[in-house]
Amino acid sequence: MRDMHESSADFSDSCIKEEVLKEKLLRPARDIRSILRWGYPKFSTIRFVADHFQLSLEERHILARVIMPPDRIISRINKKIDCSEIKDRKILIDGYNVLLTVDSLLKKELMWFCDDGYIRDTRYYFSKAKQAEDIEEALDAVLGFLSEASPKSVFFLFDAQISRSGELAGFTRRKLKEYKISGEAKTSKIADFELKTEGGNPESNVIVATSDGIIIDSVKEVLDIPACLMEKMGIEPIRLY
Incomplete structure (x- = not known):
């Protein structure tokens, strides 16, 4: 559970921020994964899709951290x-x-x-x-x-x-x-x-x-x-x- 000392307003603001960010990145993430299945390089693919969606530096960093090439996923799991x-x-x-x-x-x-x-x-x-x-x-x-x-x-x-x-x-x-x-x-x-x-x-x-x-x-x-x-x-x- 979240810290009980965190105010309800702070908690609400944090949840809203998470939801807005998630919704903004869902479609770019799907597009990047689809392109990666064809064997294209990860970082150039992220840059291409991020440019199309006009994503910020922070948003690009999130996608680079979260999304993995298909050949890495099963082995790591x-x-x-x-x-x-x-x-x-x-x-x-x-x-x-x-x-x-x-x-x-x-x-x-x-x-x-x-x-x-x-x-x-x-x-x-x-x-x-x-x-x-x-x-x-x-x-x-x-x-x-x-x-x-x-x-x-x-x-x-x-x-x-x-x-x-x-x-x-x-x-x-x-x-x-x-x-x-x-x-x-x-x-x-x-x-x-x-x-x-x-x-x-x-x-x-x-x-x-x-x-x-x-x-x-x-x-x-x-x-x-x-x-x-x-x-x-x-x-x-x-x-x-």
Whole structure:
């Protein structure tokens, strides 16, 4: 459910904005999907259709996040692990990807159900250079879910090239202990490569938590933590169908 402290007027305005935006993008989304079935490139197709409908930069960004080429959809959906099926499993978390998406969810930003079955936000003006305390609520939400799901271990991986990642990793280690979750957090200069390598190794038997399409394409199993939290909170994403 939405935050009970949110005023009814704010809630109403938010719902109206969502409905107006959804209605505006439904037809362009259908047209783009129809063209993509013929094998045309995704981004040039979106640009062509968006120009025709005179869409804004934000609206184009939403379509680029939500719509996927047909050859990606089935493969990605088949890799998705149910939220209730991670007990005694090793979880490798794409730190910034997951925490910033959950941060958007908690800040009541628009959350979209994408063609490949994953939840993504479209708050594209954010900076990843956040202090640990800025996303403490998001980290608490993620760890609260994981503590109930009882995985074998949880490993957070943060991009070292983003400012203050070391502090965030240290803060996350302390929070893991606080929640009595077995795990670790570290930074890496090649975070995406490590996620793809470890997640793509069948012998590691690890589930990767991310919504990054490039990483999803390279790993065996994927957990969509924002989707798990939305299900628990009773929040429905926006669907362009």
